[in-house]
Amino acid sequence: MILKVEHSTLFEYDNPIYETATEVRLHPDNNPAAPQRCTSFDLLVDPPATIFEYTDFYGNQVNHFNLLQSHKRVEIIATSVVETGMGHADAGDNEDFFLMDFSCQSRYVHFDQAIRDFSTLFATNTDSFQLAESICRHINDSFIYEPGVTDVHSTSAVVMALGRGVCQDFAHIMLAACRYLGVPARYVSGYLFGGSTPDGRDEASHAWCEVFCGKEKGWIGMDPTHSTLFVDERYIKIGSGRDYDDVPPVRGTYKGNAEEKLTVAVRVSSME
Numbered sequence: 001m002i003l004k005v006e007h008s009t010l011f012e013y014d015n016p017i018y019e020t021a022t023e024v025r026l027h028p029d030n031n032p033a034a035p036q037r038c039t040s041f042d043l044l045v046d047p048p049a050t051i052f053e054y055t056d057f058y059g060n061q062v063n064h065f066n067l068l069q070s071h072k073r074v075e076i077i078a079t080s081v082v083e084t085g086m087g088h089a090d091a092g093d094n095e096d097f098f099l100m101d102f103s104c105q106s107r108y109v110h111f112d113q114a115i116r117d118f119s120t121l122f123a124t125n126t127d128s129f130q131l132a133e134s135i136c137r138h139i140n141d142s143f144i145y146e147p148g149v150t151d152v153h154s155t156s157a158v159v160m161a162l163g164r165g166v167c168q169d170f171a172h173i174m175l176a177a178c179r180y181l182g183v184p185a186r187y188v189s190g191y192l193f194g195g196s197t198p199d200g201r202d203e204a205s206h207a208w209c210e211v212f213c214g215k216e217k218g219w220i221g222m223d224p225t226h227s228t229l230f231v232d233e234r235y236i237k238i239g240s241g242r243d244y245d246d247v248p249p250v251r252g253t254y255k256g257n258a259e260e261k262l263t264v265a266v267r268v269s270s271m272e
Contacts, residue, residue, distance in 0.1 A: 001084045001233045002271040003193050009076040009250050010263040017256030020067040026078035027061040029237040035085030046075045060239030084233045102184040106242035108172050114160040115176045128183045132211040135177045139170050139224035167207045170224040174209045184212040189247040191236040193268045
């Protein structure tokens with residue numbers, strides 16, 4: 001598929017701020033070994049700023065900029081065109097030392113007692129692909145999608161206690177269970193054409209998992225939020241990491257005594 005993504009982020013402040021420093025992870029993945037290709041990417045910032053870029057430890061492209069003058073709003077508009085394929089990710093990044101990062105606890109992925117108890121439901125399955133699929137299906141069947149009950153800082157332990165949440169939360173639960181049972185798994189940030197929510201609305205970024213199913217199969221995308229379970233050509237990958245903390249769409253800091261209001265709008269459309 002050929003998909004266009006328009007992602008708008010607006011920060012508004014009730015008093016002037018200054019010395020804003022912002023990182024943006026909105027550039028679609030463009031790994032030659034991956035099943036998608038980013039054919040164009042445009043990033044606009046208002047107030048205007050010089051935009052720099054670097055590649056982080058996990059291979060994600062990061063754009064960043066500073067605003068030193070006084071301002072009361074910052075608008076970031078990212079527009080991308082992406083050719084997508086099926087959900088098998090690249091077979092690389094499988095060295096043992098690299099997989100260790102995706103096999104242990106992280107900021108939002110905890111091996112608490114609830115996760116350990118949950119994981120026993122799948123512990124008899126010795127095939128990593130079948131184990132991950134079972135976990136993914138169980139989360140989709142058992143957890144309730146409900147915006148507003150969690151936030152971007154909610155850990156897997158919080159979501160287990162609630163039994164509900166959104167795509168980011170379900171991804172963290174799946175990561176925790178897979179990793180606890182010895183299957184490397186990583187968090188993926190991106191978009192879903194036809195809706196990032198179960199009722200088909202494009203509201204915001206989407207999140208899912210990639211599970212390492214052995215050197216022959218490589219990384220396979222699975223989405224516990226949607227009943228289709230497996231990532232296909234509707235998905236656009238931005239980047240991946242240990243959990244949400246490694247690939248937030250926008251992260252920044254500022255100086256000033258002001259309350260911040262954030263507005264995000266996402267639109268994914270087909271160009272075919």
